[in-house]
Amino acid sequence: MSNVTAPKPMKPWRATPKELLPNLFAGIFVLCGSWILIEFTGLSGKLGAFLSASILTLISVTLIANYKSGTNAGKNAFFGTLVAIGGILAILPVASIIFTVLVKGTKGIYLGFFTTDMSLASVNDELTVGGILHAIIGTVLLIALAMVISVPLAILTALYLTEIKGPGSRLIRFLVQAMSGVPSIVAGLFIYSAFITGTGRGFSGFMGSLALAILMLPTVARTAEEVLLLIPSDLREAGLALGGTQWRTVAMVVVPAAKSGLVTAIILGVARIAGETAPLLFTTGGGDTVNGNPFNGVMGSIPFAIWKALISGSDESNARAWASILVLLSLVMVLFYTARKLGKRKI
Amino acid sequence: MSETVKPSSLASIAATKSARTPGSAPLGTGLEARNLHAWFGKNHVLSDISLDFVAGTVTALIGPSGCGKSTFIRTLNRMHEFIPTAAMAGQVLLDGKDIYAAGVDVTKIRLRVGMVFQKPNPFPSMTIGENVLSGLKLAQLKRSNKEDLMEECLVRAGLWNEVKDRLNAQGGSLSGGQQQRLCIARSLAVKPDVLLMDEPCSALDPGSTLRIEETIRELSKTMTIIIVTHNMQQAARISDYTAFFLADGHAGVMVEVGPTSEIFARPKDQRTENYVTGRFG
Numbered sequence: 001m002s003n004v005t006a007p008k009p010m011k012p013w014r015a016t017p018k019e020l021l022p023n024l025f026a027g028i029f030v031l032c033g034s035w036i037l038i039e040f041t042g043l044s045g046k047l048g049a050f051l052s053a054s055i056l057t058l059i060s061v062t063l064i065a066n067y068k069s070g071t072n073a074g075k076n077a078f079f080g081t082l083v084a085i086g087g088i089l090a091i092l093p094v095a096s097i098i099f100t101v102l103v104k105g106t107k108g109i110y111l112g113f114f115t116t117d118m119s120l121a122s123v124n125d126e127l128t129v130g131g132i133l134h135a136i137i138g139t140v141l142l143i144a145l146a147m148v149i150s151v152p153l154a155i156l157t158a159l160y161l162t163e164i165k166g167p168g169s170r171l172i173r174f175l176v177q178a179m180s181g182v183p184s185i186v187a188g189l190f191i192y193s194a195f196i197t198g199t200g201r202g203f204s205g206f207m208g209s210l211a212l213a214i215l216m217l218p219t220v221a222r223t224a225e226e227v228l229l230l231i232p233s234d235l236r237e238a239g240l241a242l243g244g245t246q247w248r249t250v251a252m253v254v255v256p257a258a259k260s261g262l263v264t265a266i267i268l269g270v271a272r273i274a275g276e277t278a279p280l281l282f283t284t285g286g287g288d289t290v291n292g293n294p295f296n297g298v299m300g301s302i303p304f305a306i307w308k309a310l311i312s313g314s315d316e317s318n319a320r321a322w323a324s325i326l327v328l329l330s331l332v333m334v335l336f337y338t339a340r341k342l343g344k345r346k347i
Numbered sequence: 348m349s350e351t352v353k354p355s356s357l358a359s360i361a362a363t364k365s366a367r368t369p370g371s372a373p374l375g376t377g378l379e380a381r382n383l384h385a386w387f388g389k390n391h392v393l394s395d396i397s398l399d400f401v402a403g404t405v406t407a408l409i410g411p412s413g414c415g416k417s418t419f420i421r422t423l424n425r426m427h428e429f430i431p432t433a434a435m436a437g438q439v440l441l442d443g444k445d446i447y448a449a450g451v452d453v454t455k456i457r458l459r460v461g462m463v464f465q466k467p468n469p470f471p472s473m474t475i476g477e478n479v480l481s482g483l484k485l486a487q488l489k490r491s492n493k494e495d496l497m498e499e500c501l502v503r504a505g506l507w508n509e510v511k512d513r514l515n516a517q518g519g520s521l522s523g524g525q526q527q528r529l530c531i532a533r534s535l536a537v538k539p540d541v542l543l544m545d546e547p548c549s550a551l552d553p554g555s556t557l558r559i560e561e562t563i564r565e566l567s568k569t570m571t572i573i574i575v576t577h578n579m580q581q582a583a584r585i586s587d588y589t590a591f592f593l594a595d596g597h598a599g600v601m602v603e604v605g606p607t608s609e610i611f612a613r614p615k616d617q618r619t620e621n622y623v624t625g626r627f628g
Contacts, residue, residue, distance in 0.1 A: 234464060234468040235468055235470060235471075237426060237429065237464065237468075238464060238468045238470070238530070240426065241426060241457055241461065241462040241534070242458075242461070242482035242485045242534065242537060243458035243482060243537055244482075244485030244486055245454055248484075248485050248486075248487070252481070253470050253485075257470070
């Protein structure tokens with residue numbers, strides 16, 4: 001055995017250059033074909049080019065696989081390519097949005113944008129005057145408060161539905177589902193009519209976060225329920241068989257096992273509310289001054305500031321709006337990244 | 348190894364074990380099922396089982412799939428009641444007291460009657476060491492010298508040498524056989540008097556199975572073990588008593604129980620003989 005020299009590691013499943021030749025021709029065919037289609041038919045523009053290239057790629061890839069390895073390989077290649085095209089099609093709008101926001105948003109970004117508010121700046125002022133500090137503080141406070149209100153309620157709801165399975169579970173599940181279909185403006189109107197109008201209380205950040213909590217709760221509860229259902233019942237039985245009560249078993253075994261999924265549920269909930277504008281219109285009042293107290297006085301937020309800047313219409317406020325969108329996107333990204341890191345880490 | 352095992356060979360396996368006098372160990376009076384019935388909904392799955400488990404012995408429960416063996420052992424530590432449609436009748440006596448009597452603290456019962464499941468199920472969010480001690484936390488037991496207890500349990504489960512240098516690794520990082528021994532160590536930490544094992548080796552390779560069988564023999568010096576198994580050689584190798592269960596289209600019944608050497612060499616019932624000789628069905 002000792003004098004056997006190990007053979008050189010190879011990858012015989014890789015295509016040789018000769019076998020790749022048809023692919024090269026197919027590529028040229030797709031490029032020329034799409035050019036001809038764009039030039040001589042009614043198709044035009046970026047989407048037209050994408051559509052014709054997709055169809056031609058689909059045809060040529062299928063034909064090559066069919067010719068090389070038979071009908072089944074052809075079908076496999078057809079659906080594989082279809083899925084890939086679908087994936088690209090799904091990513092395109094998102095990529096396009098991020099690209100647009102980056103291009104338009106960076107023009108309005110400067111240091112003062114993060115350190116000043118709009119209280120002394122008017123819509124036609126230079127971009128170097130004013131900022132959205134008030135809106136950033138407002139959004140962070142609104143999201144934090146909405147989380148404090150809705151996350152415990154949502155997780156407890158999910159635990160009731162999956163662990164206790166108590167009376168009324170079906171009704172509660174139905175109501176939570178119905179709640180997730182509530183239009184966001186209705187949540188805002190509800191808070192306005194129930195807690196603001198006619199009560200002597202004015203607009204405040206707290207009212208806004210109540211409206212946001214209504215929107216966040218069903219998203220978190222439903223996702224958390226699905227995550228908890230994925231935890232194998234083996235683990236629950238093992239906990240109980242070791243002499244744990246149901247409460248100890250849920251707290252020590254089930255919830256820790258579902259931790260990263262529960263974090264995902266909270267992230268989805270935050271994603272649901274971070275950009276909400278409508279429910280804040282009737283509840284927060286959307287001030288232009290920094291207000292660190294969510295229980296008193298009007299409070300700005302990034303979506304509100306974007307809306308306000310866009311409807312005022314001047315070039316400067318348009319640029320401010322795009323910069324604010326960029327800030328909101330970045331804020332959400334940072335939030336998600338942090339939550340992911342925390343969810344994975346062992347505590 | 349041939350499919351059909353000659354009764355004499357199983358009997359000889361059963362006879363090679365060191366003879367022991369059941370009940371001689373000072374371990375209380377053991378566990379006793381009296382006229383036990385079990386249902387799932389309207390489905391009567393176990394009928395009139397009366398069976399004594401002598402303290403300090405290993406009892407193997409054998410029989411074809413679906414004859415109610417697992418349901419039976421789940422009634423012995425009150426895990427049966429977690430299935431919403433479950434119902435039962437009869438008594439289970441632990442040291443002479445009915446565990447289904449009103450006012451009995453079910454968590455205390457499960458501390459005394461531990462359980463090892465068919466599929467290894469270490470807690471995924473815990474390290475190996477935390478898994479071993481998880482029972483203490485779950486049942487909120489106070490104990491000093493936790494390190495000593497952890498080592499003792501892992502030694503008794505035959506896992507210490509393999510994991511002593513990585514007690515802080517995740518339980519899921521172990522192989523299947525190691526995970527099952529970790530689960531055994533976990534159930535030992537709360538010092539049960541009885542250990543129920545539901546086909547603990549069915550998902551394991553022969554090497555791991557051998558290790559676990561050694562563990563079972565070792566543990567039976569200090570506790571009562573009841574093991575469900577489909578492996579007849581295993582039953583012959585490790586058990587002092589064997590009970591044969593059968594469901595003939597009706598509720599499962601216990602056909603025969605006796606010393607393992609008797610069951611494999613001279614079964615009294617024709618159905619038992621058919622089953623242990625592989626002529627069943």
